[in-house]
Amino acid sequence: MNNPILRIRPLGFQWATLDPFIFCVHHNDRFPKGNAQQGPAVSLNGRQKGSDFSGKDGWSMYHGDAIPGFPGHPHKGFETITVVRKGLVDHTDSMGASGRYGDGDVQWMTAGKGVQHAEMFPLVHEEKENPMELFQIWLNLPAKHKHADPHYIMFWKEKLPHAEYVSPNGAKVKAEIIAGDLWGVRALNPPPKSWAAESVNAVAIWIIHCPAGASFKLPAAAKGLNRGLYFYEGKQAKIADSEIGVGHAVDLLSESEILITSTGPDAAFLLLQGKPIAEPTIQYGPFVMNTEAEIQQAFAEYRKTQFGGWPWPKYEMVHEKSAGRFAKYADGKTEKQIGRAHV
Numbered sequence: 001m002n003n004p005i006l007r008i009r010p011l012g013f014q015w016a017t018l019d020p021f022i023f024c025v026h027h028n029d030r031f032p033k034g035n036a037q038q039g040p041a042v043s044l045n046g047r048q049k050g051s052d053f054s055g056k057d058g059w060s061m062y063h064g065d066a067i068p069g070f071p072g073h074p075h076k077g078f079e080t081i082t083v084v085r086k087g088l089v090d091h092t093d094s095m096g097a098s099g100r101y102g103d104g105d106v107q108w109m110t111a112g113k114g115v116q117h118a119e120m121f122p123l124v125h126e127e128k129e130n131p132m133e134l135f136q137i138w139l140n141l142p143a144k145h146k147h148a149d150p151h152y153i154m155f156w157k158e159k160l161p162h163a164e165y166v167s168p169n170g171a172k173v174k175a176e177i178i179a180g181d182l183w184g185v186r187a188l189n190p191p192p193k194s195w196a197a198e199s200v201n202a203v204a205i206w207i208i209h210c211p212a213g214a215s216f217k218l219p220a221a222a223k224g225l226n227r228g229l230y231f232y233e234g235k236q237a238k239i240a241d242s243e244i245g246v247g248h249a250v251d252l253l254s255e256s257e258i259l260i261t262s263t264g265p266d267a268a269f270l271l272l273q274g275k276p277i278a279e280p281t282i283q284y285g286p287f288v289m290n291t292e293a294e295i296q297q298a299f300a301e302y303r304k305t306q307f308g309g310w311p312w313p314k315y316e317m318v319h320e321k322s323a324g325r326f327a328k329y330a331d332g333k334t335e336k337q338i339g340r341a342h343v
Helices: 292-308
Strands: 005-010 014-016 021-031 069-075 078-086 088-093 098-102 106-110 115-120 130-140 151-155 162-166 172-179 204-210 215-218 226-233 236-239 242-245 248-253 258-262 267-274 282-284 287-289 326-328 334-336
Touching: 005 242, 021 226, 021 267, 069 088, 069 292, 078 088, 078 098, 078 172, 078 204, 098 106, 115 292, 130 267, 204 215, 204 258, 226 236, 242 248, 282 292, 287 292
Parallel strands: none
Antiparallel strands: 005 248, 014 021, 021 130, 069 115, 078 106, 078 130, 088 098, 088 115, 098 326, 106 151, 162 172, 172 204, 204 267, 215 258, 226 248, 226 267, 236 242, 236 258, 282 287, 326 334
């Protein structure tokens, strides 16, 4: 029998992924108490203003000046899938849409022909720390949809599908199903122009939590898919016949059923799978196209149009501290969730 493990790679800040994905970033920040402006209630001395990825004291400001996060910036030619495990994200964009989401919510945004958006991390608590953990996954668009209209949808945590697998030792392995289907549970529908919208592409995004000593099986899928398993939390796991330490990505044969056991403490994995788009991919910063000429055209379009401009009073936008979880879309439709996340 062929070894189902194709390659093992260490994880860094930016995780290398396989086609149709572009990359993934795992943010895990221990933000301090917040101030009245929803920024850190501590000195920012010693941090590089506007570009702080230092991890000093367990957190970074990223591109934010007064509030951590990513002020208004452009994207074109792909999708972002933002999975917030802890903390809050404030969204604003060039379409006039906005929102606040977190603590288990997922935002799926098709950048398509071009959009500006901001992702700020409001520190809403003044009396206690504001931990933040999220994944941002970049999923490529095929050439036929790279000029699709920008669009985003919310998968609120209350509606996000979950699956369970009972380990031989009786423990329950739990999974959040963001794309695809696992153990008989199917994900919500992705945006209509996404590579994930066509079932033949077998796109899967799962977060799997495995208790210490428990085992589960990754089911076999179609041959020829790219399948990557990212072991990001825990200590040690047995994947097929190999002992793997935390902080590694494991590329797997998609057509093989694979037994995975947490041989250390509780473990957590992110799985990314899909049929390769198999088109030329040129990435330059926030633009992902098929040719160098298209990249140059994307820059020219952005300089000329600003992808619709920025309709907000500042690029480092946050909502009122008392705002609940909500999404206001470009068409004026608003969704509000009962209760506030992370309070």
